[in-house]
Amino acid sequence: xxxxxxxxxxxxxxxxxxxxxxxxxxxxxxxxxxxxxxxxxxxxxxxxxxxxxxxxxxxxxxxxxxxxxxxxxxxxxxxxxxxxxxxxxxxxxxxxxxxxxxxxxxxxxxxxxxxxxxxxxxxxxxxxxxxxxxxxxxxxxxxxxxxxxxxxxxxxxxxxxxxxxxxxxxxxxxxxxxxxxxxxxxxxxxxxxxxxxxxxxxxxxxxxxxxxxxxxxxxxxxxxxxxxxxxxxxxxxxxxxxxxxxxxxxxxxxxxxxxxxxxxxxxxxxxxxxxxxxxxxxxxxxxxxxxxxxxxxxxxxxxxxxxxxxxxxxxxxxxxxxxxxxxxxxxxxxxxxxxxxxxxxxxxxxxxxxxxxxxxxxxxxxxxxxxxxxxxxxxxxxxxxxxxxxxx
Amino acid sequence: xxxxxxxxxxxxxxxxxxxxxxxxxxxxxxxxxxxxxxxxxxxxxxxxxxxxxxxxxxxxxxxxxxxxxxxxxxxxxxxxxxxxxxxxxxxxxxxxxxxxxxxxxxxxxxxxxxxxxxxxxxxxxxxxxxxxxxxxxxxxxxxxxx
Ligand SMILES: Cc1ncc(COP(=O)(O)O)c(C=O)c1O
Numbered sequence: 001x002x003x004x005x006x007x008x009x010x011x012x013x014x015x016x017x018x019x020x021x022x023x024x025x026x027x028x029x030x031x032x033x034x035x036x037x038x039x040x041x042x043x044x045x046x047x048x049x050x051x052x053x054x055x056x057x058x059x060x061x062x063x064x065x066x067x068x069x070x071x072x073x074x075x076x077x078x079x080x081x082x083x084x085x086x087x088x089x090x091x092x093x094x095x096x097x098x099x100x101x102x103x104x105x106x107x108x109x110x111x112x113x114x115x116x117x118x119x120x121x122x123x124x125x126x127x128x129x130x131x132x133x134x135x136x137x138x139x140x141x142x143x144x145x146x147x148x149x150x151x152x153x154x155x156x157x158x159x160x161x162x163x164x165x166x167x168x169x170x171x172x173x174x175x176x177x178x179x180x181x182x183x184x185x186x187x188x189x190x191x192x193x194x195x196x197x198x199x200x201x202x203x204x205x206x207x208x209x210x211x212x213x214x215x216x217x218x219x220x221x222x223x224x225x226x227x228x229x230x231x232x233x234x235x236x237x238x239x240x241x242x243x244x245x246x247x248x249x250x251x252x253x254x255x256x257x258x259x260x261x262x263x264x265x266x267x268x269x270x271x272x273x274x275x276x277x278x279x280x281x282x283x284x285x286x287x288x289x290x291x292x293x294x295x296x297x298x299x300x301x302x303x304x305x306x307x308x309x310x311x312x313x314x315x316x317x318x319x320x321x322x323x324x325x326x327x328x329x330x331x332x333x334x335x336x337x338x339x340x341x342x343x344x345x346x347x348x349x350x351x352x353x354x355x356x357x358x359x360x361x362x363x364x365x366x367x368x369x370x371x372x373x374x375x376x377x378x379x380x381x382x383x384x385x386x387x388x389x390x391x392x
Numbered sequence: 393x394x395x396x397x398x399x400x401x402x403x404x405x406x407x408x409x410x411x412x413x414x415x416x417x418x419x420x421x422x423x424x425x426x427x428x429x430x431x432x433x434x435x436x437x438x439x440x441x442x443x444x445x446x447x448x449x450x451x452x453x454x455x456x457x458x459x460x461x462x463x464x465x466x467x468x469x470x471x472x473x474x475x476x477x478x479x480x481x482x483x484x485x486x487x488x489x490x491x492x493x494x495x496x497x498x499x500x501x502x503x504x505x506x507x508x509x510x511x512x513x514x515x516x517x518x519x520x521x522x523x524x525x526x527x528x529x530x531x532x533x534x535x536x537x538x
Contacts, residue, residue, distance in 0.1 A: 300449065302427075302449055302450050302451055302454075304450075304451035305451055305452055305454075305455060308399075308402065308452045321426055322426045330426065341423050341425075342449075345423070345426040378405065378449075378455065379447060379448070380429070380447040380448065380449055381423065381449045382449075383447055
């Protein structure tokens with residue numbers, strides 16, 4: 001099997017699993033309990049919290065564990081909206097955010113908030129000028145993702161942070177794809193809230209965190225016990241938190257080496273697909289791009305068919321076609337960067353890990369070439385195109 | 393998510409291709425939704441479908457339903473081909489996921505569109521056959537972009 005869907009999720013690293021196991025068995029205690037068994041769990045939770053805080057230049061008490069990226073996004077937006085509505089009811093975000101942000105914004109709009117969705121250019125970058133122009137006296141929050149999950153484009157986070165700070169507006173970033181892949185310092189970048197999720201960096205699924213800068217007004221997201229400083233009640237998922245800590249430790253140690261490996265693979269794969277498959281083009285930014293992301297559209301074919309055929313060859317990938325999004329519309333991200341529907345339906349996302357090899361890239365290029373040919377032979381769009389070319 | 397039959401027809405599509413100077417050809421669907429089907433029919437003087445070919449842009453279910461539809465109409469009389477409904481196509485494939493039922497509708501429409509073209513060319517009236525909905529290509533958009 002060639003696994004190229006690391007933006008969807010990653011393999012839990014063996015050392016992460018190993019670190020977690022004792023917290024299912026001998027260290028099963030509740031972190032809130034007074035006896036030694038409980039305090040072992042509490043210690044482990046706090047050790048993970050420290051590792052994570054340090055990895056983004058935050059303080060321990062600024063890290064709140066959640067059930068993943070979606071919860072962190074929901075919490076960040078709803079909490080700020082609720083706590084700061086006295087100041088204003090306007091939020092700025094972008095058209096290419098993850099649905100965890102976009103659908104939360106739609107929910108807030110139904111509850112009387114106004115949301116500006118910034119356009120992006122053909123590479124997926126927001127315009128800093130447009131952001132400045134969108135700021136109003138009642139703007140309370142800017143939420144722009146660190147890096148996009150589909151096309152890998154990395155947004156100008158430092159500039160956005162500086163603008164937010166200058167205008168006294170809070171800045172949230174969904175760093176679910178960036179965390180563990182790119183260095184992040186919340187002080188340097190002026191980030192006030194940040195979402196992350198463990199399963200994107202070889203940690204377990206169903207655990208994430210929200211970083212919230214000290215001094216921000218923050219309401220409880222889950223009411224109940226005193227866990228997570230009474231903001232997010234519920235007995236801690238100790239094994240998952242321990243696994244998250246281990247995954248972060250691992251990711252920070254490996255980052256440089258992993259990035260170097262992935263960049264080589266990424267650029268090779270992108271170049272060869274683009275050069276060897278006719279009527280194909282890369283989506284996203286060529287430089288400001290996650291080191292593990294390749295996204296390419298093949299004209300005249302549809303993504304789901306491509307994915308099934310790749311699966312039959314043992315290659316796991318994803319697409320922005322409607323059939324894979326569970327709706328009739330193709331990816332909102334690909335439409336936002338200006339693709340036609342047909343081109344968005346024909347997109348292929350390949351997201352690498354440091355475990356992939358050049359040999360695998362060669363196999364993928366060959367298989368993709370063959371499958372695209374096969375699907376084009378079946379495609380009425382291609383038939384029309386060829387006939388039109390013939391006439392000219 | 394797909395039945396074995398669907399996978400079989402997707403992997404080994406039957407009657408895929410074109411017919412030169414077909415008795416009837418019809419294209420339905422649109423690129424916006426991600427499915428376009430084209431059916432070519434070769435119909436003899438007795439009104440029997442001697443040959444049928446398809447081309448499809450779309451998901452696995454779209455390819456499989458087109459392929460199955462061609463099998464169901466091949467060798468049939470035009471009136472019999474009218475009885476090949478989306479339900480018949482679905483049943484022949486041992487079912488489709490709920491989100492893909494529209495693909496079988498499209499297959500039915502594609503046959504009807506090809507039959508309509510045949511009827512128009514030969515000044516025939518086929519009972520129960522209505523003019524197909526015009527397919528919406530993104531052509532206009534394309535012209536602008538070029
Ligand atoms: C950018 C982004 N935000 C949020 C999420 C949601 O994360 P989770 O699956 O942990 O809820 C994802 C994961 O798909 C993502 O890529």
